[in-house]
Amino acid sequence: MELEELSTNPLHKVKFRKAKVSGEIDRRSVVSPRQARELLTAVTYVGRSxxxxxxxxxxxxxxxxLRPAEAAGLRQKDCRRPEKGWGLLTLEKTRPQSNRRFTDSGQAHDERGLKHRDLKHTRTVPIPPELVAILRDHIAAFGVGEDGRLFRTRTGGVISGSAYAKVWQEARTYAFTPDQVASPLAGRPYDLRHAAVSLWLNAGVHAPEAAERAGHGVDVMLRVYAKCIDGQQEIANRRILEALSA
Incomplete structure (x- = not known):
């Protein structure tokens, strides 16, 4: 068309319409706190180190x-790890994996800012004492890289998505029954994040606060996680009855 070699644009006759994708999370992939802890324990059984x-x-x-890329970019200085009580993560950098041809550095893992945020923006995430203890133990056992990163390969490189996905799939076989392994339950490491946000919403955390911690817009978060919020029908019914009897 640009070379004016066609008299009309044939694409105007195409009637194909792309199917709408809701982006909603499959609630079958969301693990319970007990299942999550069993998976985290099973991960430690994979390989020698x-x-x-x-x-x-x-x-x-x-x-x-955290998103996988956010966890991969986590540095020691980003983690406030008190001996007691809640800690705090200050997220600033991510390490997403891309084709080397499409990164500025020519490496598979370019250092970038947070998703949907300006390069200079940070996000703070309060973390429960259980995670504080896990991070303290990790640093004591494995130290940090030259750039302060907590998670890296033996040579100090960035862990590839295929490498940690392989570890995850093996851990699922240790933690789950064969039927669960064949199901969507925690099928990807990313499903841990989905389980986290679902837990926050089910615990009654207000949507704006949960969205801030997750790095989501409120509207997107409620649309994506709508079907993962359990017990809302019962709560709504009770409130309606209370209103009717007032």
Missing amino acids: RGPMLAAMFACMYFGG
Whole structure:
């Protein structure tokens, strides 16, 4: 068309319409707290050092709701780890994996800012004492890299998505029954984040606060996680009855 070699644009006759994708989370993939802890324990059984070095990274996805790339970019200075009580993660950098041809550095893992945020913006995520203890133990056992990163390969490189996915799939076979392994339950490491946000919403955390911790817009979060919020029908029924009897 640009070369004016066609008299009309044939694409105007195409009637194909792309199917709408809701983006909603499959609630079958969301693990319970007990299942999540069993999975994190199972990760430590994978390999001599691969699993133990990654267990805390997976724990950040579940207890902190971090995206895998955010957990991969986590540095020691980003973690406030008090001896008692809640800690705090200050997220600033991520390490997403891309084709080398499409990164500025020419490496598979380019250092970037947070998703949906300006390069200079940070996000703070309060973390429960259980994750604080896990991070303290991880640093004591494995130290940190030259750049302060907590999670890395034996040579100090960034752990590839295929590497930690392989560890995850093996851990599922240790923690789950064969039927559960064949199901969507925690099929990907990312499902730990979905379980975290679902837990927050089911616990009654207000949507704006949960969205801030997860790095989501409120509207997107409620649309994506709508079917993962359990017990809302019973709560709504009770409130309606209370209103009717007032």
